[in-house]
Amino acid sequence: MLRKTLSLAAAVAMLALAAPTASAATSVSFTPQSVLGPGVPRDGSRTDQNVVALGTVTLDLTATQSAQVVSVMRVNSATVRTLFDNEIVCSWAGGGKNAVLGQNVYQKGSGSPQWEDLTLTTSQLVHPGVAARVTCTAYVRTASLGWDDSTVNLVSGSLRIAPTAGRAIQAAVPVTVPLDAQNPITRQPAIPMFDVPARTLDVVADTEYMVCNTSTPCDKTKTSKAAFTLIVNQWKADGTLCQTDSAAVTADTPYWVHHVVVPLKLTGFPVKTDNGCIPRFNAYVLVKWLSGQTGAVQGVAANLTDARGSTGRHNSDMSAIYVVPR
Known part of the structure; x- marks a missing residue:
């Protein structure tokens, strides 16, 4: 019996060592x-x-x-x-x-x-x-x-x-989008039409807004003013709008800040099922340049160093939007 007890203990110990971390x-x-x-x-x-x-x-x-x-x-x-x-x-x-x-x-x-x-x-x-x-x-x-x-x-x-x-229902802005008096509006970042079953949606959108597009003259003593509106739409089976909701903010950013993070969220967007509404949606940030210096919605950050002094490089998304169905 003693030998069997020791053998069992050893077996348990072996299993513990073999178990995944x-x-x-x-x-x-x-x-x-x-x-x-x-x-x-x-x-x-x-x-x-x-x-x-x-x-x-x-x-x-x-x-x-x-x-x-x-x-x-x-x-x-x-x-x-x-x-x-x-x-x-x-x-x-x-x-x-x-x-x-x-x-x-x-x-x-x-x-x-x-x-x-x-x-x-x-x-x-x-x-x-x-x-x-x-x-x-x-x-x-x-x-x-x-x-x-x-x-x-x-x-x-x-x-x-x-x-x-x-x-993952999400999208990132691939390349920087300049904004000025001649081209004051963009709808980026944006997720095109998508279908997903849910009771509610949480939508997160982050816009990286840059003051002064580097290819244009810039007064470094001034600011760039822009309005940002996150818009979420639900659609009907016939292609007409079922409902919409939005969240908005206006930012006036000094040149020396240079690029500013504009976060927008819609939490608990309710999914309707009556009056022809179906679980079909789209979402985007409407960015409007208002005044001051030129601006831009920044795209993917390319060739970032993996570590200080490293020759290794990688890319990272910047302005982006995503949806979490609940």
Whole structure:
């Protein structure tokens, strides 16, 4: 009996060693820290960006699931005006998807406190299309906008990932869309007509608006004013409109901020089933240039460095929109 007991214990131990490792966290809080912003290279070479990993989450998905990934970062107390980007880099066996949003944070004591303390939220959907483990890492990207190095305080933040049902309903703006008095309107980012069964929809849209298109003259003492309206439509079987809802904001952005994140959300958009309404929708951001300097809706950020000094490069979505059916 003693031998059998020892054998059983050994077998249990062997099974424990052979069991798969438990999944890493699906949410993580960032450690507050001071982050270096490298100064502008004096030799005129490409801007030197610092890239700091803040936290990683993982999630196992089935072939029919997607995941919503959300990174929140708050920074302040910059010693020099500094580029601040909040980036999510996700990967799985055979694929990956990235998103980044950012703007310039003013130095402490600039006299413009609304630009000195920034909280940016970057989010996206990922859908491998096969059973896969998705791993996502949040990075803060920084660069001083002066010759001297800067520091900026990462005050707080978090990264989380959660499963959603079905394919990822989303779209990103592929290339930058200029806006001015001659071309004042665009409907980007946008999701064309799609069908999805749901009781409600959550719609998230982030527009990265750039002040002064680099190919045009710019008065750096002035601003660019634009209106942003997220519009969500449901349609009837005969092709007529069933219902619509919207959320809007107007932004007047100084040149020295340079590019500003304009977040818009519609949560709990109710899906109607009467009067010929069917679960068919479209969604977009209507951007209207109003006055001041030229502007642009920024497209995909291309050739970002994987790490400071790295020769590896990748692309990340910027202006984008997605839908989570409930």
